[in-house]
Amino acid sequence: xxxxxxxxxxxxxxxxxxxxxxxxxxxxxxxxxxxxxxxxxxxxxxxxxxxxxxxxxxxxxxxxxxxxxxxxxxxxxxxxxxxxxxxxxxxxxxxxxxxxxxxxxxxxxxxxxxxxxxxxxxxxxxxxxxxxxxxxxxxxxxxxxxxxxxxxxxxxxxxxxxxxxxxxxxxxxxxxxxxxxxxxxxxxxxxxxxxxxxxxxxxxxxxxxxxxxxxxxxxxxxxxxxxxxxxxxxxxxxxxxxxxxxxxxxxxxxxxxxxxxxxxxxxxxxxxxxxxxxxxxxxxxxxxxxxxxxxxxxxxxxxxxxxxxxxxxxxxxxxxxxxxxxxxxxxxxxxxxxxxxxxxxxxxxxxxxxxxxxxxxxxxxxxxxxxxxxxxxxxxxxxxxxxxxxxxxxxxxxxxxxxxxxxxxxxxxxxxxxxxxxxxxxxxxxxxxxxxxxxxxxxxx
Amino acid sequence: xxxxxxxxxxxxxxxxxxxxxxxxxxxxxxxxxxxxxxxxxxxxxxxxxxxxxxxxxxxxxxxxxxxxxxxxxxxxxxxxxxxxxxxxxxxxxxxxxxxxxxxxxxxxxxxxxxxxxxx
Numbered sequence: 102x103x104x105x106x107x108x109x110x111x112x113x114x115x116x117x118x119x120x121x122x123x124x125x126x127x128x129x130x131x132x133x134x135x136x137x138x139x140x141x142x143x144x145x146x147x148x149x150x151x152x153x154x155x156x157x158x159x160x161x162x163x164x165x166x167x168x169x170x171x172x173x174x175x176x177x178x179x180x181x182x183x184x185x186x187x188x189x190x191x192x193x194x195x196x197x198x199x200x201x202x203x204x205x206x207x208x209x210x211x212x213x214x215x216x217x218x219x220x221x222x223x224x225x226x227x228x229x230x231x232x233x234x235x236x237x238x239x240x241x242x243x244x245x246x247x248x249x250x251x252x253x254x255x256x257x258x259x260x261x262x263x264x265x266x267x268x269x270x271x272x273x274x275x276x277x278x279x280x281x282x283x284x285x286x287x288x289x290x291x292x293x294x295x296x297x298x299x300x301x302x303x304x305x306x307x308x309x310x311x312x313x314x315x316x317x318x319x320x321x322x323x324x325x326x327x328x329x330x331x332x333x334x335x336x337x338x339x340x341x342x343x344x345x346x347x348x349x350x351x352x353x354x355x356x357x358x359x360x361x362x363x364x365x366x367x368x369x370x371x372x373x374x375x376x377x378x379x380x381x382x383x384x385x386x387x388x389x390x391x392x393x394x395x396x397x398x399x400x401x402x403x404x405x406x407x408x409x410x411x412x413x414x415x416x417x418x419x420x421x422x423x424x425x426x427x428x429x430x431x432x433x434x435x436x437x438x439x440x441x442x443x444x445x446x447x448x449x450x451x452x453x454x455x456x457x458x459x460x461x462x463x464x465x466x467x468x469x470x471x472x473x474x475x476x477x478x479x480x481x482x483x484x485x486x487x488x489x490x491x492x493x494x495x496x497x498x499x500x501x502x503x504x505x506x507x508x509x510x511x512x513x514x515x516x517x518x519x520x521x522x523x524x525x526x527x528x529x530x531x532x533x534x535x536x537x538x539x540x541x542x543x544x545x546x
Numbered sequence: 547x548x549x550x551x552x553x554x555x556x557x558x559x560x561x562x563x564x565x566x567x568x569x570x571x572x573x574x575x576x577x578x579x580x581x582x583x584x585x586x587x588x589x590x591x592x593x594x595x596x597x598x599x600x601x602x603x604x605x606x607x608x609x610x611x612x613x614x615x616x617x618x619x620x621x622x623x624x625x626x627x628x629x630x631x632x633x634x635x636x637x638x639x640x641x642x643x644x645x646x647x648x649x650x651x652x653x654x655x656x657x658x659x660x661x662x663x664x665x
Contacts, residue, residue, distance in 0.1 A: 451600070
């Protein structure tokens with residue numbers, strides 16, 4: 102049928118081209134290269150999708166804070182992503198993937214900036230069984246930046262910009278890469294020969310999401326709640342200024358997650374691998390859907406009216422929950438895993454308020470609590486996982502990230518203060534810290 | 547006694563926002579050539595209620611309203627009040643209120659005309 106029309110062209114390309122040898126160089130990829138090319142390409146595409154999650158977080162946060170603090174969230178997200186990129190290049194990547202160059206074997210990686218392969222892979226003996234260093238670096242960088250953005254939402258509306266950026270600098274250059282090296286970099290949490298555990302975390306429910314969540318929790322405890330949030334035993338609502346942005350942000354995150362989980366398959370060189378990626382994306386989608394619907398039903402039951410912001414959180418909760426194991430579950434189980442994540446956040450948000458922990462966007466319930474749930478849920482569908490190993494991974498990462506973050510926030514508070522003055526908090530960070538309104542009401546001219 | 551002040555009246559009316567277009571039309575028929583409209587929040591006997599945001603109850607004490615400020619010659623004032631009242635009425639609480647005030651003086655910025663000529 103239609104394919105037949107291409108037959109002459111295909112024949113021309115595949116028949117021995119003796120008559121053409123002198124005129125056209127043969128650029129047909131070697132069979133050995135094809136897997137490398139496809140996997141590298143896959144990383145670039147999925148890396149771009151994960152990058153897009155930065156826009157998602159930014160819009161979600163911009164929509165859930167009050168108008169007077171919007172520009173600050175935008176600034177924080179632009180800055181943290183850029184800083185994460187630079188710090189990951191300068192030190193993070195090799196700290197996370199030292200290969201043979203561990204400073205302390207299995208615990209502390211290499212302190213070196215990243216160097217990519219030379220242009221055109223000239224004069225190199227490239228390992229063609231994987232992907233280019235550039236693609237690997239590019240893809241992993243996005244995960245580092247994603248972790249940093251989790252912290253920004255929780256601490257909104259009362260944190261000073263500079264100490265936040267300093268924390269981000271340490272998080273992206275040291276905290277994240279070090280704990281990630283233990284699992285993904287072949288350190289002491291990685292499964293395999295001589296490994297201590299069989300801790301499984303496919304795309305980072307613990308390594309990325311819980312890490313961000315722990316850092317956010319530590320910050321929220323040291324920073325304190327917003328003025329007027331908890332008064333006389335009541336929790337006061339502070340509704341977000343732009344729900345369309347918040348919703349758009351959530352959809353963007355959902356879309357980016359296809360890359361986040363899909364790319365974590367790490368290979369697209371065989372039929373089996375690419376079929377797995379399709380499985381992962383389908384599961385990822387259903388987990389988000391399950392989480393959103395669960396939150397919709399739960400808020401309807403609890404509050405008589407469904408809460409859009411909880412449905413948004415629910416979708417993200419589903420996504421975080423499936424992130425530890427998006428491959429092995431069937432579609433139904435993936436939906437349920439996401440659904441349970443959605444239920445968790447609906448209860449976790451008011452629970453944090455009762456504990457007087459002020460999390461503006463619900464990042465702690467979504468990323469920390471569901472990160473833990475997602476990591477535990479691996480044992481439901483992956484026979485190689487054990488509950489003991491999962492708990493061990495959760496605890497080790499948790500103690501490290503929470504502990505170091507807590508100390509760092511305390512140091513920053515003591516040295517420079519991390520919170521704006523009461524007057525500035527009332528005026529709004531946009532004017533106080535940045536001198537720039539997000540929605541200027543009286544425009545000149 | 548200065549009689550000039552009584553020549554021009556300021557009519558302040560609060561109405562339900564969805565009634566704004568109907569009121570504007572009715573006022574145009576009466577002969578009103580200009581008005582100022584603001585979006586306000588307020589309450590009277592129409593009390594507030596509570597809503598829930600992320601599990602926290604909050605009181606919605608203020609209800610959105612539209613506020614009209616219309617400056618007209620004294621002769622037109624009663625017609626304007628009647629037009630607003632008739633058009634904006636829904637017979638449910640929260641329909642709003644109308645107040646009539648004296649204007650001390652008025653100026654048309656473009657030409658410098660005053661009082662009645664400014665309208």
